[in-house]
Amino acid sequence: MATRKLTGKDLRKLGFPEGRAIGEAMKVLEEHFKGKSILHKKAALKKVVENPGLYLKHEALGPVAMALIIKTEHNETLALREKRIPYSIYGAEGIEQGAINQMEIAMKLPVTKHGALMPDAHQGYGLPIGGVLATNNAVIPYAVGVDIGCRMCMTIYDIPPAFAHQSTEALKNMLLENTKFGQAVFKRPKDHEVLDRGLFNEINILKSLKDRAWMQIGSSGGGNHFVEFGIAEILNGDNEFNLPIGKYLSVLSHSGSRGVGANIARHYTKLAMDMTKLPGEAKHLAWLDLDTEAGQEYWLAMNLAGDYASACHHQIHERLAAALGEKPLALIENHHNFAWKEQDLDGNEVIVHRKGATPAGEGVLGIIPGSMTSPGFIVKGKGNLESINSASHGAGRVLSRTRAKQTLSKKEVKKHIKKAGVTLIGSGLDEAPQVYKNIHEVMAHQTELVEVLGTFTPKVVRMCGDERFGEVD
DNA sequence: ATGTTC
Numbered sequence: 001m002a003t004r005k006l007t008g009k010d011l012r013k014l015g016f017p018e019g020r021a022i023g024e025a026m027k028v029l030e031e032h033f034k035g036k037s038i039l040h041k042k043a044a045l046k047k048v049v050e051n052p053g054l055y056l057k058h059e060a061l062g063p064v065a066m067a068l069i070i071k072t073e074h075n076e077t078l079a080l081r082e083k084r085i086p087y088s089i090y091g092a093e094g095i096e097q098g099a100i101n102q103m104e105i106a107m108k109l110p111v112t113k114h115g116a117l118m119p120d121a122h123q124g125y126g127l128p129i130g131g132v133l134a135t136n137n138a139v140i141p142y143a144v145g146v147d148i149g150c151r152m153c154m155t156i157y158d159i160p161p162a163f164a165h166q167s168t169e170a171l172k173n174m175l176l177e178n179t180k181f182g183q184a185v186f187k188r189p190k191d192h193e194v195l196d197r198g199l200f201n202e203i204n205i206l207k208s209l210k211d212r213a214w215m216q217i218g219s220s221g222g223g224n225h226f227v228e229f230g231i232a233e234i235l236n237g238d239n240e241f242n243l244p245i246g247k248y249l250s251v252l253s254h255s256g257s258r259g260v261g262a263n264i265a266r267h268y269t270k271l272a273m274d275m276t277k278l279p280g281e282a283k284h285l286a287w288l289d290l291d292t293e294a295g296q297e298y299w300l301a302m303n304l305a306g307d308y309a310s311a312c313h314h315q316i317h318e319r320l321a322a323a324l325g326e327k328p329l330a331l332i333e334n335h336h337n338f339a340w341k342e343q344d345l346d347g348n349e350v351i352v353h354r355k356g357a358t359p360a361g362e363g364v365l366g367i368i369p370g371s372m373t374s375p376g377f378i379v380k381g382k383g384n385l386e387s388i389n390s391a392s393h394g395a396g397r398v399l400s401r402t403r404a405k406q407t408l409s410k411k412e413v414k415k416h417i418k419k420a421g422v423t424l425i426g427s428g429l430d431e432a433p434q435v436y437k438n439i440h441e442v443m444a445h446q447t448e449l450v451e452v453l454g455t456f457t458p459k460v461v462r463m464c465g466d467e468r469f470g471e472v473d
Numbered sequence: 474a475t476g477t478t479c
Contacts, residue, residue: 008479023479147474183476212476223474255474262475270479337474468477 005029006041014042015049020274021067023267032060070274077277080108088386091119091445094396094437095130098123103131105282111138113350116387118357119445120396120437126284129356132390134344136351138287139298141269143353145337147221148265149306150256152336152367152393153313154232154378154456155321155328156241159249161231164459168423171229175425175462178319179227180219182467189217190318194311199304203297205267206304209260213308216258218315222464224431225255227316230458232378239453240365241330248329252376252456253316254369256337261305268298290351299339306338332378334358334366336393345385354390360449361389368450369394370439372427372461373420377443379450391449395439401430408432422458426465 006029011022025045033041048055048064055065084107089095099121106127107115114134121130126142133143164171180186195217200210220227232250234243257264271294272286288295313333321328339353342361358366362383368391369376376394383389399407405428413432417424420433443452 011479026479145474150474221474222477225474257474259475262477263479265474266479 004038006038010042011045014046016045017068020070020270021049021064023270024064024067028060028064077279078110080105080279080282081110082108084108085112085115087115087117089117090387090392090449091442094119094441094445095121096123099128099130102126102128106131106133106143106285109135109278109282109285109287111135111287113348114344114388116390118387118390118392119442120356120392120394122397124355127353127355130392130396131353131355132357132388133353133355134342134350134388135287135353137290139290139295139302139339139351140285140287140353141265141272141298142284142286143355144265144302144339145355146262146265147256147337148261148302149309149335150254150261150337151309151313151334152252152254152369153310153317153331153333154250154252154367155317156232156243156248156250156330157321157324157326158329159324159326161247161249163249164229164231168460171460172423172425174320174323175227175229175460178323179316179462180467181225181426181462181464182222184467185215185219189214190315192217192311192315194304194307197304197307199300203301205264206301209263212259212263216260216312217308218312218319219258220253220255220312220316220464221258222468226372226461226463227251227253227255227320228372228458228461230456230460232454232456234378234454236453243330249324250456251317251320252367252369252458253313255309255312255316257305257309258312260308264298264301264305268294268301271298302339306335309335332365332367334364342389352388356393357390358393358450359389360384360387360391364389365453366391366450367456368392368439368443369456371395371433371436372422372424372458373417373433374436374439376439376456376458377450377452378454378456380453381450382448384449387446387449391446392442395436395442397435398437399435404430404432404435408434423460425460425462426467427461427463428465431463
């Protein structure tokens with residue numbers, strides 16, 4: 001008997017519209033139609049999609065019928081503002097037109113109050129990466145980003161920089177033994193308080209993600225995620241950690257909320273696009289009103305994903321600190337894909353979305369990475385409201401992943417990395433240092449936004465390699 | 474970003 005799973009594509013063929021009904025149908029198939037033939041499943045779903053009204057009270061298919069009906073009643077398209085609200089751009093000459101176009105659309109949303117574009121900005125989905133958007137009582141899942149709570153974390157150790165040069169092999173092994181990328185996960189994941197949160201049992205989408213959260217905790221993802229040893233140089237002795245000016249062996253990590261955040265983002269983006277119909281060019285900027293149940297749920301789930309991302313970083317650093325046999329002198333951490341409740345110039349509460357942007361409120365510490373062959377920066381925010389208390393989250397891409405694979409040569413990239421004195425595990429051409437803007441130029445565009453307290457120079461870097469194809473150990 | 478199409 002054919003028992004293959006029905007796909008979203010199959011459901012669309014049956015006449016399912018884009019949106020929540022497809023997800024509901026998938027759930028119902030899992031729960032009530034297990035083992036039934038594909039023909040049987042299709043026939044049942046076809047009847048519902050043709051006449052949802054008859055199935056509203058149906059024990060199994062009721063939720064599907066409900067989603068189909070809500071869908072057809074919420075089709076009113078909201079208009080954008082005629083004129084966009086003005087916003088600030090930092091380093092406009094280095095920002096691609098596509099990112100500026102996206103920001104201009106975001107500034108026309110009826111819920112938008114303020115915006116700013118950071119110097120590392122480039123085109124994304126909905127809001128550009130490097131876009132900051134303050135709204136009135138509305139949260140936009142795609143202005144938070146797919147990797148909710150993605151962040152940087154650095155720990156600084158009382159170990160002289162010479163150790164990195166003398167013990168490169170040892171550091172490489174520490175990364176191999178204590179970090180997991182892509183599909184790979186730890187055999188025995190470490191427990192963490194965040195896994196015990198009641199919320200995992202209170203929101204449907206989170207119930208289905210609890211096992212994944214447990215399995216993936218302490219791991220890093222793919223793409224631009226990394227864990228690296230390097231040298232932090234503290235340039236200012238007047239710092240929060242009482243660290244004397246000097247150089248220290250340090251660990252820097254970049255990663256997010258893994259499958260948990262990705263699935264939360266996907267679920268609520270769809271819900272938002274269902275509930276808030278916007279003209280085509282703005283459709284990905286659909287928001288959830290914070291006074292609705294869906295908005296409240298997303299807010300809670302987003303915060304949980306943020307805490308989960310933080311927990312992953314902390315475990316990464318705990319493992320490496322143990323491998324080094326040291327306790328960190330300092331830990332610096334900041335999100336760059338998230339939304340916060342903050343106050344604007346007029347003292348009103350706004351929802352500030354930072355999609356690939358570093359919080360830079362007055363005195364707020366953060367890390368802005370460069371590339372694996374150029375320094376990152378430890379920064380302190382200046383609280384500039386023109387930028388909505390934000391700064392760039394890195395150098396930003398100049399080459400798309402596709403362009404990078406087309407134009408760069410493996411040999412050339414390897415040579416460049418070797419010449420910089422960097423040891424690399426994993427990575428691909430799409431993450432070569434050459435795909436990033438010059439970080440020094442990017443920093444020069446944001447001197448009004450952040451003060452530089454120190455630098456970080458990568459020495460031994462690990463990124464996702466072949467693990468994305470399924471190696472698990 | 475992502476068991477990269479629910």
